[in-house]
Amino acid sequence: MDTELTDTEIELKFLVSDNVIAHIPAIITEFAKKVINKPSKNLQNAYFDTVNRELRALDIGLRTRCFGGETYNDNHCEQTIKLAGQVVGGLHQRPEYNLPLEGKYPDLSLFDANIWPYGMQIDEINKNIYTIFTTHFIRRTWILETESGTKIELVLDKGEISASNQVETICEVEMELVSGSRADLFDLAKKLIAHSEVRLGLYSKAARGYRIADNQPLTADIALSSVSLEQDSTLEQTFSLCLQYGIEFVQKHEQCYFDAPALHILKRINDGVSLIHHAFGLFNNILNKDKIKPLLDELNWLLNELNWVETAVQLKNYTSKKHAYYKKIKSAPELNQVIDNLKLQHPDVGKMHQVFCSARYNHLILNLTIFLVDASWKNDWNASHLQIAEQKVTDKAASLFEKDWHEIRGLIASDQDISEKAYIAQKAQLERNLLSGCCLGDLFNQTLREEFRTPWLDIIHGIDELCTLDYLKRLCVQQNDDSLNKMKMWLEQKSENLLSAMEQSRLATFKSSPYWR
Template sequence: MDTEIELKFLVSSDVGSRLPALLQSYNIRQHDQQHLANTYFDTADLALGSIKAGLRIRSQNGKMEQTVKLAGSQVGGLHQRPEHNVPLTVHSPDLFLFPEHIWPEQFNVNLVQQSLQPLFSTDFLRQRWLLTIEDTDIELALDSGEVQAGEQRETIHELELELVKGDVSQLFELADDLVKAGGLRLGAISKAQRGYRLAGFSAPPRLQMLEPLPLAATDNCEQTMMALLHKGLSHWQHHEEGWLAEPGDRLEWLMQLREGVSLVHQTLLLFGNQVSHHVNSGWIDDLLWLQQQLSWLDRAQMLAYLTADKGHYLRRLDCQKSVLGQLQAQQQQLPDEAQLEALFYSARYGRLMLGLTHWLYRQDWRAGLAASQTVQLAAPVGELARQRMEDSWHILRNSALGEPTLDGERYIQQKGKLRRNLMIGLCFSTLYPEADRIGFRMPWLDILRGIEDLDMLSPLQEVSEQLDATEAAELEQWLARKQQFLLEALEQSRTQALLMKPYWQSFTSR
């Protein structure tokens, strides 16, 4: 049995022509090209898929080999899976050729063998380089072809870096050199996963809201930090894949991608004291950069709502048609699909994702820690959670949201601060009784929604400057009424929220 350790990238079409030059400085022991045809098998009820195993037959130069890949792990774009390979003489899978011990206890090999059927295939040209870096051998494979399931086809443009032997850090260093040139995006799903989806045996990616992470009082700080980072990165990549896969309006996918990025960023800040010497400080800058690159999403969401159903929100305005035309012109100025794809394939984006993946894989933040930091990492997370939420609450209470009165502009200025506060609460929320935390958070969530509704009027205020005097006067009067209504509702919610005792204070005092 071998354990496959590889980094998978989806690549832009020009990477193939640039790759030989990028590899010139490396010791290339072998370079060849081969055509690979693969057929993937499972039962109609996905008996292999249910145990997270994949079975294929690969044909190459007249020779055949069957491979089973078993359940493994995946962090970012790094995939690790145990695999067994057996030569074949006929193009028909035989599970009995694999070692018996690899199957789960209740797995009926005989029954599954009788029910195997081909589900989909992959057919691609592979350019392969075998590199030696110090004592490490790495196979680099550029694949171009397609996945096919019945009449359904999907293009393959992938680059895989597989550790043959040696130090996995060399794998990441090679990847970093390649990513610097741009055009590479870490891939969270394999060819087989794409094939199952194309064949209709697994659902396409679905939009997911960011939910609280299940935590136990016995979890220590290190476990919690790791779980939050994995959750954030997974949420981020899931919605990146979903945005690229789904046709049509995909704004909500990008909003959730940003939520995943925010969770990763907030987690690094929450646990910064424990691992301050082992977090690449550039990540914080890069995460801020990425969130800035996506800051236009708020404006896009506002415009999408205002223009939905031919401007239904504006139906009571006589100047609706003029306003709608101006709003649609604003939409045309937003980043388009090509610009977003360029972001996801950019060098800075790729290196950020690769760096996080490497750090999560190595789990070496303990090396060189002071004794006090080691103790902090091993301590139950409850006390840290209480401190972090108390600090965040203190900042919120001493911000404009704690002042006697606020106007619309001041409310809008607090949106980012309130989002960060609510994200911290989400990180630790399951440590506390559900009724207590929901009762406390609901008024603040209402306030955030109210601020977002208030901010949604901002594009309309800009539009009024483009209208004639009569239309501008009508729009401004309408806006004033809307703003007044929203401000009154916000003040009621804020008064209620400020009177409530934080749930973590009540919980720790019991």
């Protein structure tokens, strides 16, 4: 039996609200020259793996799908293999293979042996697979043809994922490019995103099902990691990898926030947006400044939407029972009231959900994705750009780090203690240097890199706390209250204590050898 290859899927996935569904027919009609409305299907799917999740480890998805009835029907069932692919900003590209299903369980031996990764134990895995989770949804399908002849399949899936006695809702739109121009696919996506309550979907139904089945909810990262690079990476490849890492980091934590909203998750989103913004500056010699300005403007808008988060995180920490200042702050009702009033001014979860479901935010993520997958930076290249883009990034990284190192040493290498104002003034520069390390640091020894960065990270965290202490001190002065004036003196003492601790970190930076040399 021949394996049917449905080529490599190129599709966009969106998470939508019920309110959006009513607009889909109008969007389709306005966009397409010709529309075929297919009958709705009742799809029952089962996903299989071994106890040790051997398929999952290889990023292989194994699914059976039956159409129509309440029970499996041999005449209307198929088995599907999806191999490792790529997901960027909601654009999913994965090789997919389909075969008719004979019986209730899939049979891996029926697929072409050439599709499997080298060394995969097909027969052994085949004997040990079982149903991990199921999905059941109603699918509505439209085939769209544009004026230019591009064909796009748009589907609406509404139903649920079931695993381990838990259920999660499915309400998704998927757009798959059947033939023709990818630009038309993106144009259709922009029309859908123009409606609020739409988000680009990073995770497949299978990924969501595994998380439920294995009781492994999506969790936020502690911090940005280093972008994975190869020693022979070119400048262009490195820029592309930085952009891809940043987009995925933002989208992952956006989903974390919808799953379990928390301030520290918003901080991670802010970190990811900052890295993307920094990457544009880091590689500006291969980019057209006029072409990237709209993207930078929108990134600045999003950073502005999140500029309250750092202060909010610090205020939450100060009023946490675990914090060393908790008892003192609780003993000052006037300051407590000031802090509570500040917290009320911050956007709540509902308002942040509106930002992440807004047309503006999702247009930004989609436009970054288009810029990345189409390598749009090449459109205006001349011979000089090409020559620069093909340079090895290792040379640029070492010279950049050396330049940054001399600048920072010049700023805080004084023999005298550094003042609170001086530290705060250098916060942005230090953060940019650390972002450069996230983008390019993977080219160098990890242990040496982490040893070098640790005291600098401590200094950054200290500056964040200094900023909040300074903010609280200014609030105390503005209230013109005797008890708050006493609190201001206490806060000033805490700033002095913090500066002493930061001095130890600053001195430690002199002992660390630059890891890029």
